[in-house]
Amino acid sequence: MSFVTHLECANCGKQFTAGQPHNLCTDCQRPLWVRYDLDAVKSAFPRERLAKRPADLWRYRELLPYADPANVVSLGETMTPILSTPRLGAELGLGNLLFKDESRLPTGSFKARGMALAITMANEFGIRRVACPTAGNAGGAMAAYASRAGMESYVFMPDDTPVINMKETHLAGATVVRVNGLINDCGRLVGEGRELMGWFDLSTLKEPYRIEGKKTMGLELA
The missing domain is CATH 3.40.50.1100 (Rossmann fold)
Known part of the structure; x- marks a missing residue:
């Protein structure tokens, strides 16, 4: 099940039908955003259930765009740790410098998040x-x-x-x-x-789903 309602141009606001491939806005050639029925997400998924799910990217599935779990393309994405770096922080004059270690992801960088979703959606669209x-x-x-x-x-x-x-x-x-x-x-x-x-x-911001994968960094931080 997907909670996506439609896609929307980030510039002119034109809406596009979900469930089919899109690149840029056909009117102004700007990126598209995925829009969700957030009220339905809130009703279907109480926040306290999140703690019981595996510590991976797909735990946020109600806020991800795919409809059928059978189409998910995964290489074992995990939540990435936040590391304290006191020595570097001291050198830079920062009291509590933290890094989110995205090198733990399957291909060694945060790009894995975006491509996991982009390829999953490509798979869903055939x-x-x-x-x-x-x-x-x-x-x-x-x-x-x-x-x-x-x-x-x-x-x-x-x-x-x-x-x-x-x-x-x-x-x-x-x-x-x-x-x-x-x-x-x-x-x-x-x-x-x-x-x-x-x-x-699948160029950056020329399709709407890589950024959907990357947003999971923010969801983990939240």
Whole structure:
């Protein structure tokens, strides 16, 4: 069951039907937000029940966009700890410096949160080929989750992307395309290839679900 009511343009407010793939607003080309029936969530899910659920990303399922749990694509995401760093805090003159250690996630960074939801939703919509531009950790995360779901993935990376990120992405199963240019050039190529290659564009803020995964950082902090 999903509590999503619709998607809404962050700029002009145009509404879009939930339950089907979307990229940007068709009127103004701005990002879309997922909207929920929060009153229904509150009624269906008393807060005290949260403590009894596993300490993972999916414990917040009433506030996540997927409808069918069978479509969830997971690599074992866990809640990440908040660590006190008193020595560094003292060096910086900060009394209580804390870090949330996102390296505990499956692909070693917070990008796993976003891609877990983006690939889950792609899976729910029957999408079998995805692509994104990146110069860092998003490529490895997308490749890993796409491989888990049995999808093809294509990652466009500037030539000066760190070799470790390129290798990680390749070893996780993606086709890596090195681009003699900047990240904008990579994004342009992903966009141009949509019709030719039939992939779904998972570029940052060009689809509405990566941010839904990343918001679980805030839910954990709350």
